[in-house]
Amino acid sequence: GAGVSQSPSNKVTEKGKDVELRCDPISGHTALYWYRQSLGQGLEFLIYFQGNSAPDKSGLPSDRFSAERTGGSVSTLTIQRTQQEDSAVYLCASSLSSDSNQPQHFGDGTRLSIL
Amino acid sequence: GQQVMQIPQYQHVQEGEDFTTYCNSSTTLSNIQWYKQRPGGHPVFLIQLVKSGEVKKQKRLTFQFGEAKKNSSLHITATQTTDVGTYFCAGHRSSGSARQLTFGSGTQLTVLP
Numbered sequence: 001g002a003g004v005s006q007s008p009s010n011k012v013t014e015k016g017k018d019v020e021l022r023c024d025p026i027s028g029h030t031a032l033y034w035y036r037q038s039l040g041q042g043l044e045f046l047i048y049f050q051g052n053s054a055p056d057k058s059g060l061p062s063d064r065f066s067a068e069r070t071g072g073s074v075s076t077l078t079i080q081r082t083q084q085e086d087s088a089v090y091l092c093a094s095s096l097s098s099d100s101n102q103p104q105h106f107g108d109g110t111r112l113s114i115l
Numbered sequence: 116g117q118q119v120m121q122i123p124q125y126q127h128v129q130e131g132e133d134f135t136t137y138c139n140s141s142t143t144l145s146n147i148q149w150y151k152q153r154p155g156g157h158p159v160f161l162i163q164l165v166k167s168g169e170v171k172k173q174k175r176l177t178f179q180f181g182e183a184k185k186n187s188s189l190h191i192t193a194t195q196t197t198d199v200g201t202y203f204c205a206g207h208r209s210s211g212s213a214r215q216l217t218f219g220s221g222t223q224l225t226v227l228p
Contacts, residue, residue, distance in 0.1 A: 103160035
C-alpha cells in the first residue's frame with residue numbers, strides 16, 4: 001500500500017486478556033519499529049526489526065510483550081495478560097533501511113484501552 | 116541511557132506570533148530528525164539535520180543543529196492555525212547502535228485565531 005497500515009485502529013479489552021496488534025509496513029521497507037505513546041506523551045521505543053537480523057527488543061517493558069515479523073514484512077505485537085497501564089496508542093513505523101539518515105513513516109496507530 | 120529533553124511541553128500563541136521549541140540531548144547525536152503530529156494523527160517526518168551548526172529552512176520553519184550536536188531548535192515565524200500540533204525531535208546516538216531513534220517528549224503548539 002501507499003503507507004504503513006495498522007489494525008485494528010481501536011481495541012478495547014478486559015484486563016488479563018491477550019491482544020494482538022498488526023502492522024503492514026510500506027512495501028520495500030526493511031526496517032520496522034514499534035512505539036508506544038501514552039496520552040499527551042512522547043514516543044516510547046519498544047522493538048525494532050531489520051531484515052533477517054535478530055530484533056532489538058531493548059525497549060519492551062516486560063516479558064508480557066513480544067513481537068514478530070514474518071517474511072520480513074508484516075509484524076504483530078502481542079501483549080499477554082494485559083494490564084490497565086498498557087492502555088496507550090501503539091504506533092508502527094517503517095523506513096527504507098536501518099541507516100540513521102532514513103526518515104520513519106508512521107501508521108495511524110492502534111488505540112488500546114484496557115478496562 | 117540516552118535522554119532527549121524538549122521544552123516547552125506546551126505553548127499557546129496568538130496567530131501571527133513566532134514559536135520556538137528546543138531539544139537537548141544528554142549525548143552527542145549523529146543526526147536529529149523533526150516530526151509533526153497533528154491532533155489525532157500520527158507523526159510525520161519534517162526534516163533531518165546532520166552537520167554541526169547546520170541550519171535548514173522550510174518556508175516559515177527554521178531548524179538548527181547545535182555546534183556540539185547535542186541540541187536543536189525549531190522556530191516557526193508568524194504562526195498560522197495550520198501549524199497546530201505536537202512537534203517532536205528525535206535523535207540518533209553518535210556511538211553504538213544507530214538503529215534506535217530517541218524521541219523528545221514533544222511540544223504541543225496551540226495557535227489561537
